[in-house]
Amino acid sequence: MSRNDALRASRLRVGWRTIETAAARITEHGQQLLDDRHFNVSARTWRRWEGDRPGWPSEPTALVLHDALGRWPEDLGFTTPPGWIRPEHHDEADVKRRAFVSVTAAALVAGPVAPQHVDPALIGYFQQQLEGHYRADMFLGPHDLIGTVSAQYQLIDKLVRSAKGDTRRGMLRVGAAYAALIGWLYQDAGDMDGAHFWRGVTQEIAMRSRDPHLVGYSLVNQAQVRTDLGDGAAVIDLCEAALDNAGRLVPKVRIMALQQQAHGASLTGDRSAVDQLIDEADGLLSAVDDDLPWGNACRRTPGYLEIQRATCYGRLGLGGEAASLWDQVLAVVPETARRDRGVYLARYATAAAGAGEPDQALEIAQSAAQIAVETQSARMRRELATLQDVMKPWRDAPVGRDLTAALKPVVEES
Missing domain, CATH: 1.25.40 (Serine Threonine Protein Phosphatase 5, Tetratricopeptide repeat)
Structure with missing residues (x-):
């Protein structure tokens, strides 16, 4: 029997690995979207939709499918009836506004907060949590972590507003690391607007912390976004700025800036610069000995620099190498x-x-x-x-x- 592969592909794309899961999730989504507790899609109905005769859903169901999967029924393999006109459920401006609010809510909390004592031990607590988030990211991917890490960042921001002296500076440093991770999660999820926003947050907090290592790290983070956007010249500019005070930076940050600059060189077609920059970074690996909780991919990832070289070679069209x-x-x-x-x-x-x-x-x-x-x-x-x-x-x-x-x-x- 032929299948409705378009609907199946969209189901798998959002992580609904079984038909039963899809039916339960679309039912829950529809009840919230339509404010209708009677809305229901059974597993039997979804199974029919993925078969050779999917039919056509009702207009409310079509709206729910579009809101959950990002596609209208005719793009999901359903049999389009004569005269079907797509309803406009949300206007474009409202969609953009909601997306922006979603991205910025954790970072832009307006007004003062009630003062409270901030124990210095909280810095170590959040650093330990951060390492756990890095490990979870390797297993889960971005979507399951963005909410959790953003909520913790919001708490850190609240504590920064009450903390004093060295404790405040320590909380700013850990906050910058959390913002950088959120930016990465948005980047991995394909939301470049969200990624760019959070990279900006990272840079602001790094500057406020007056930590030269974090400032360099934040510039490399900005360069990562520019790499994904294919802007090689901007990548090189940002990495050169990070390396302006290379003598003040721990080897780890210098390695990050050098390898990211190699990506910029690959985008501009400069193979010799790629090799020179990665070789220079390789010479610093043995000197990495800091205890900073962020930016540890160079010692956590086997073959880290050869991964960067291989990626650059692929971008340069050097398929065999x-x-x-x-x-x-x-x-x-x-x-x-x-x-x-x-x-x-x-x-x-x-x-x-x-x-x-x-x-x-x-x-x-x-x-x-x-x-x-x-x-x-x-x-x-x-x-x-x-x-x-x-x-x-x-x-x-x-x-x-x-x-x-x-x-x-x-x-x-x-």
Whole structure:
């Protein structure tokens, strides 16, 4: 029996791995959206929707599906009736306003707060929590963590307003680290407006803390967003600014700035600068000995700098060299680092395709696609969309059709 793959793909994209889960989530969403406790979609109904005769949902159900999945029924594989006109449930301005409020609510709490005693021990508490969030991010991806970390940031901001002296400066430093993590989570989720906002928050708090290491770290964070936007010149500018006072920075921050500047160089097509910058960063790795709780990817991630080099080589179109590096890197990346491993697999597949190995690219991409469905990482979806572009020469061949089928649950059709 044929299936409604469009609805199934959208269900998997939002993390509803079973039909029963989808029915329960859409029922809950509809009851809240329509303010109607009688709204209900059964698992049996959803199963029919994913079959060969999905029919057409009622207009209220169509609105709920659109609000939950971001698509109207005709884009979800339903049989469009004659004369169907899409209703406008929210005007564009209201959608943008709600999105902005969602992003900024945790950072912009207006007015004074009631003064309270802030024990210095809270700095260590939040630092320990931060390390746990870093580990959870490797397993869960962004969507399940944004709310939790944002709520903790809001508490930190409240405490900063009451803290004094060294305790206040310590709380500012930990607050900057939390803001940086939230910015990263939004970036990984594909919300670049949210990412850019939180990178700005990070930089503001870093400046207020007067910590040169955090100021450098915040500039590298800004450069990461510019890398995802493909603005190589801006990446280089920001990293050079971070390195202006390199002698005052701990080696870890210098490594971060150098490797990010290498990404900027790859965006401008400068292969020699890529190698020079990553080699310089590699010479600093053995000197990393600080106890700062943030920015520890360089010592937490096996093959950290070769990952950056392989990514830059792929961006430069050096498919064979990139594929060789990815093969080495993935041999040491643990299976538990599932989200990062999925991103690396997607880049490896693209490098293999660029080197003229479409069958190898397909085999690698199938593993990456499964991880992308589980983690809902927009960054991974972008990598897989890039793979599709590189695989266009084989689009009509069996390997191309197999790739399209493998990526259908995670990559928007063009």
